[in-house]
Amino acid sequence: DQQVKQNSPSLSVQEGRISILNCDYTNSMFDYFLWYKKYPAEGPTFLISISSIKDKNEDGRFTVFLNKSAKHLSLHIVPSQPGDSAVYFCAAQSETSGSRLTFGEGTQLTVNP
Amino acid sequence: NAGVTQTPKFRILKIGQSMTLQCTQDMNHNYMYWYRQDPGMGLKLIYYSVGAGITDKGEVPNGYNVSRSTTEDFPLRLELAAPSQTSVYFCASTTPKGPSGFFGPGTRLTVL
Numbered sequence: 622d623q624q625v626k627q628n629s630p631s632l633s634v635q636e637g638r639i640s641i642l643n644c645d646y647t648n649s650m651f652d653y654f655l656w657y658k659k660y661p662a663e664g665p666t667f668l669i670s671i672s673s674i675k676d677k678n679e680d681g682r683f684t685v686f687l688n689k690s691a692k693h694l695s696l697h698i699v700p701s702q703p704g705d706s707a708v709y710f711c712a713a714q715s716e717t718s719g720s721r722l723t724f725g726e727g728t729q730l731t732v733n734p
Numbered sequence: 735n736a737g738v739t740q741t742p743k744f745r746i747l748k749i750g751q752s753m754t755l756q757c758t759q760d761m762n763h764n765y766m767y768w769y770r771q772d773p774g775m776g777l778k779l780i781y782y783s784v785g786a787g788i789t790d791k792g793e794v795p796n797g798y799n800v801s802r803s804t805t806e807d808f809p810l811r812l813e814l815a816a817p818s819q820t821s822v823y824f825c826a827s828t829t830p831k832g833p834s835g836f837f838g839p840g841t842r843l844t845v846l
Binding site: 625627630655657662663664665666667670710712720721722724725726727 | 738765767769774775776777778779782792824826828834835836837838839840
């Protein structure tokens with residue numbers, strides 16, 4: 622039972638353009654969502670998060686949008702840079718799960734110069 | 735601050751062997767976690783701990799054991815290694831108020 626899904630295994634964009642990474646979830650108890658970035662041979666690093674009481678959170682070039690009714694969130698990166706090339710994981714947690722996270726499968730983003 | 739450190743970085747085990755994956759954090763975090771990542775999959779929680787002496791199972795605990803005798807250390811024990819345990823293992827820590835988590839660099843384990 623995959624409660625958090627990232628349906629696109631990979632995404633390729635040109636430098637300077639927008640990257641949009643998508644994530645869907647099924648558990649309506651999830652109330653906090655996070656995006657992590659992972660480079661090869663490294664652990665994931667926290668990128669940005671959003672609470673279920675918001676529909677948008679912005680941090681520099683990164684913006685996360687949450688559509689609760691659709692159980693969908695997306696990460697926008699504008700403008701994309703070659704250094705953004707990495708695997709991006711969507712994760713979710715609920716109040717009942719404490720700080721335990723449920724992860725999606727990840728999306729490999731490649732930003733071409 | 736070294737953050738979260740994991741040893742070893744790589745290991746090859748034969749079926750039936752045992753080993754301990756080490757994890758140490760120097761941020762005085764109460765919460766610590768072990769995840770595994772299989773190819774093309776997200777991270778799955780194996781075990782977690784909310785403080786010294788307290789551990790609990792995650793999604794995929796079978797074949798593993800943990801202990802937490804100090805705040806800093808959270809070793810993961812594999813008994814009777816099986817090919818299905820071939821994976822990359824990540825340790826993470828966080829504070830109760832900080833859900834973001836800090837991850838170690840991972841241990842790549844192959845069981846042949």
